[in-house]
Amino acid sequence: MNKKNNKSILLIMPYGSVGGMERLALNFYEYYKELGYVIKALKFIKLSTDIIHFGEDELFFSERDLYEMTGKERGLFYLNTPFKIRKLIKQYKITHSIAFGDMANFFSSLSFTNEFKIGSIHALKSVELKNTTFFNKITKIGYRSSYKYLDKLVCISKAIKEDLKINCGYKFSNLEIIYNPHNIKDIVSLSKELITDKNEIEIFSKKTILFLGRLSIQKSPWHLIKAFSIVKEKYPDINLVLIGDGDIQVTNFIKELISDLELNNQVFLLGRKSNPYKYIAASNVLALSSNYEGTPNVIVESIAVGTPIVSSYCTKGIIELMSTEDHKETDKNISTESGVVTPNLFKGVLEIPKSKKLIKEERDFADALSLVLMDDSYKNNLKTSRSKLLSKFDLNAVANEYLQPMKN
The missing domain is CATH 3.40.50.2000 (Glycogen Phosphorylase B;)
Structure with a gap:
């Protein structure tokens, strides 16, 4: 690689729907691609109804949604995901990874790889975590443990950063406020x-x-x-x-x-x-x-x-x-x-x-x-x-x- 395009980036997201996180990932993908970086986009779940696509650079782990899996299949999916992320990071010699949302953040934080590891939070978590789902419980544990392995956790507003620290028991000093970019x-x-x-x-x-x-x-x-x-x-x-x-x-x-x-x-x-x-x-x-x-x-x-x-x-x-x-x-x-x-x-x-x-x-x-x-x-x-x-x-x-x- 020459000096201009010495970065290889993995974007990590749960789905490819038309939500805000997915549109943000697509903005990043197009921008970094234009700079000449090696860029890959990982969806944990790829569905036929996806709106957001990444062409030949798109990777995925399953074409079945989580609710279609049995409890055992879903458990195995969760257990295997960090190892699969680790394999992709090594395969494509990834220098930077960006995870979008808590599911992606959590699994990225457990991949134990050496790239510059970026996570991101896109909602007010103290409200979202009021629902005691399995993954919300895991997320709360991550805020006190594995999130320390993220080099940076981006909060897309001042309010989100304050909420994580004051209301969610977030323990680590890797929080940074960066507003969502938009290709106006x-x-x-x-x-x-x-x-x-x-x-x-x-x-x-x-x-x-x-x-x-x-x-x-x-x-x-x-x-x-x-x-x-x-x-x-x-x-x-x-x-x-x-x-x-x-x-x-x-x-x-x-x-x-x-x-x-x-x-x-x-x-x-x-x-x-x-x-x-x-x-x-x-x-x-x-x-x-x-x-x-x-x-x-x-x-x-x-x-x-x-x-x-x-x-x-x-x-x-x-x-x-x-x-x-x-x-x-x-x-x-x-x-x-x-x-x-x-x-x-x-x-x-x-x-x-x-x-x-x-x-x-x-x-x-x-x-x-x-x-x-x-x-x-x-x-x-x-x-x-x-x-x-x-x-x-x-x-x-x-x-x-x-x-x-x-x-x-």
Whole structure:
């Protein structure tokens, strides 16, 4: 290898869906590839429904999802994964590995290899770890043991770093804050692609609110649907579009909720899309009603495209994304340069709700949606503030920072 491309990098992720971590991995892959580095991308699970692909550089361990495996098969999969990672690192003479999320971090930390080992945390873990799943228990153990073998653990916001140290018992001094990078030029270019499907053209011909992400308990889309039911009473000629797939129980619940609220002609589940940016551009508002987040990529993507946002205060990191100023959490809606942040919707339990009764915070969310939908000043303010808001997400700077040793 010459001096310019003396790095060989392994990107490690659980899946190849269209989530934020996977899009981040793809951004890194394309950037490092262009620099001439040897680059490989490992998915633990490769599925036929994958949206994110890495061509000839893609590696995988299984084409069966974990839930399709028996308990014994899943246990063997977990036990063998660190050894398989170790083998790949030696085979491709990897100098740097980057793991995305706790499953990848944990197995990478146990591979006991000598490359510069980077992990990353993309969500507020104290909330996520309230669910006592097997892997969440293992993750908590890792925070006190094997994570010390990571040369650097990237936190994508100040809030996530503080949460790990204060609320999750994280023991080690290898935490560094690096915001997620975004290829703004590519996002804007892709957002200009036209929607060609006749049904979709008709849907987006009306004022449209867009949800983009996994249909999961974390994202709690039921809050958005209930808030939308309030908005449409005042403004009946609007639509709500949900793009993404996910947990079948969550999907079934929100379909039932849509039917109960008589919204079948105004709420549309469009599934996964390989180019979500054109749908952001076609929408009037991007909405995020999550129980918890880190620094959600979709917020930055919406700012890049110029579509204003309504988001719950799902993490302190949301203010880092949506404003250049500091705003304290409050029980009232907060106007920012890119939209409106509403009070936190999380009520302390991560589960599909047992009641469909409206809560105050959903009414606040509905007020924010109505305001941003009907007041053009939010779109104009975003246009004015866009460059300043996006400055910390430069792909060139962030991708290089990942590979550097820890700052003192």
